[in-house]
Amino acid sequence: MTRRVQLLENRSLLKLAAAAAPILLALIALPSLINTYQVQLVIYGLIAAIAALGFNLLLGYTGLLSFGHSAYFGIGAYSVAFVVAHLGPHSMEFYLLLGIPLVAVTSALFGYICVRHTRIFFGILTLAISQVVYSLALKLFWVTGGSDGLRVPRPSLFLGLLNFSGSHGFQFFIKSYYYYVLGIFVICVILMWVIVHSPFGKALQAIRDNEVRARFLGLRIRRFRWISFLVSGTFTGVAGILWAPLNGLTTPDILYWTFSGEIVFAALLGGFRNFTGPIVGGIVFTYLRTYAVASTEYWQLLLGVVLVTLVLVLPTGIVGAISQAGQRLGRRNAVT
Amino acid sequence: MILLKTVNLRKQFGETRACDGLDFVVNKGEFLSLVGSNGAGKTTLVNLISAHLQPDSGQILLEDRDITFTTVAERIKAGIARSFQIVNLFDGLSVFDNVALAVFSRDGKTVKMTRLADHDGDARRETLEVLGQFGLASKAAAPAGRLAQGERKLLDVAVAYALRPRLLLLDEPTSGVSTHEKAQIMDTVSSVVRGGMVTAVVIEHDMDVVFRYSDRIVMMHEGSFLADGTPEEIRANKEVANILLGAPLAI
């Protein structure tokens, strides 16, 4: 069984930039073309894309399937809520400054425990850890607000340069927050792209493909997996930090195992063997989920069915399927 | 000059003595073939030297340095690299990346996350050089999983070689390949040994190959050494020649 390597990775940077430029331009122009609610939805989509991108470093590139990534997303979100509740400043930069090290440390800690084990126990451990965090958030209600959660008011952006109080502040906030998140999204994508194409990224893929041979190349398997976990959790945590002010409320739901499932789903939907898969998956999933929630009370069931169908029918995800179709077309053209 | 020496090396699997008090010597710059019937203990010996297995007792010395209890990573750093009997590659990566990874690992560059692998000029040059030596340059961009068996074997050896070891351990590098490819693999290994760049210990079953390329042949049988000498000496040794070429050996 051969794994199709994403051709995109082998093209030069210039070609990649050329392909991404129109998409970026479209994203920049978007808020002028659609209403505030739609813009909000896109922001959620970008946040989901960042979360899935981080998750996929672990799955697609390192070969480790985590069922507990909700922990890092949730810790990121709760860090924002704690800052608001106990420290005062409502600056987005402050949230990021405090939140990112926190999710990094947490990822490092949990990762250290989890990567010491085989893939089977790895998945179990990640799930168990996230459930522990969830139950802590639920039970320690005097700190976390329990099931009611903690409110997160609109933060200021760019060190207080932009403030959004008042009844008309909402539209302005959404528009400004959109560009803020878009900027961070672009940074995350570029960062992740460099990481997976670096010697470190190649080493991860080698470990994924053949652990024994990787060891006989002198690579310290556990250390690489741990670092990958750390980076992966941090990216997903950043998504959580960006999510909290948008949602306005942080509740234990985002720590529950079902949310981890959504992250997994998003990566699978887009295709976890490609770089762009999780990005596409995150955005498409956000829309899917919004309409599923709106149309039925049992959207979890729907999601489960779609997940199983996906694995059965479209295991390479949307991007994988498109790339395969493209290759087949290319071959047909070459023959004629 | 002795490169590697084992002292009374023992490894037992239940009742079977795979390595029964072996005093193995490898001289610098030689092409040594390790031969013998299946189960004689050749792969076990190679596994012990490469740290795939830990010995029950005995010592392994690399140029007088005791490496008996070092880890795989430490042994690679010390200059011992190996290929595998069943081809062991990174099928999802390209041929180029397979070799490049060995180069990065050797140079300690694998922790670099912030520079693109393709932009490392030195590594790129060296990778292409190794690929050229092994005749794989034209296939550089292909995924390793797509290569033919002979090319995969070549790549396996190339990856081990790219670690620029002092001692290269090859476990049946020509099994399952055509005669032409056998020559290609062995010619390349032979030339890098002749070039003074590496010492090679090769487990082989094909006697033609063994006699044509080796400086020295060591024959194992049931965990001990049966014979040790140049191809001429082995040929002249009637008893050994009988066992190697006459009696029904499982090859």
Added chain:
Amino acid sequence: MSILIIQLLNSLLYASVLFLIAAGLSLIFGVMRIVNLAHGSLYAVGAYVTAWLAGRGIALGVGLGWLFLLLPLGALSVALIGIVIEPLLLRPFYRRAEEYQLLVTFGLLQILEDLIRLVWGGTPLSADTLMDALPILHIGGLFYPAYNLLVIAIGVVAAVILWAVIYHTKFGVLLRATSQDRRMASALGLNVGLVYVVAFGIGCFMAGLGGAIVVPTQTAVLGMGVDALIIAFVVVVIGGLGSLKGALIGAVVVSFVRTAGIQFFPELELAVLYLIAALVLLVRPTGLFGTT
């Protein structure tokens, strides 16, 4: 002193249920090398079906004696679900990468959890009439429900039967051969597909039975499946995945720790469990009796 005995008996009760779940999980893994993430949800289905049937039965005026047949019935319904699922959803993935198997069982988990909500809604279902049907025993100054002792007994009997089947029947030989080397077994002419389906069915039966016998003592609630899954995993982590003995010992250990934990550190009892699991993993990564 008397409180201690009650706690002991409660621990054994909990251990009995845990053993059934964990043994099923271990059996499925041991034979098929699949980690069934939906296993806890199957346990929940067993509980809900049994409670629901009990409710219908009482409404129809069925005699209490007959109601006890619901216990194996609830378990059987789960086994049936398993026998349908295995060829449909699991078989296509045996030759594929491990991730896909985990993803499919995870999807199954989601489906089952919401299916439970769809069929039975959010209100907890109870079957305490079954428990009340048996008398409260008077043992040397203590009052203890006979039903609880029945649960412990069922657990013991199940362990014995399972052990007997695996080690003393022809089918058990088939099971063990297939679990050790699937390709070899198939080359010898064993019908691996049949072994798989039956093994999966037995595993599901055990999970369902666990749910069935526990529901008279505690109501069936949403989310019980995932909670059970996590604790079952702690059991197999400690006892070792793929080992019957491990499931038994792991269940006893986890159960006693949990009971003690609830008594002394109610907020942290889960954390204590995970701590023990983490310790075991550090010292013996495959669990006490693991086969991986």
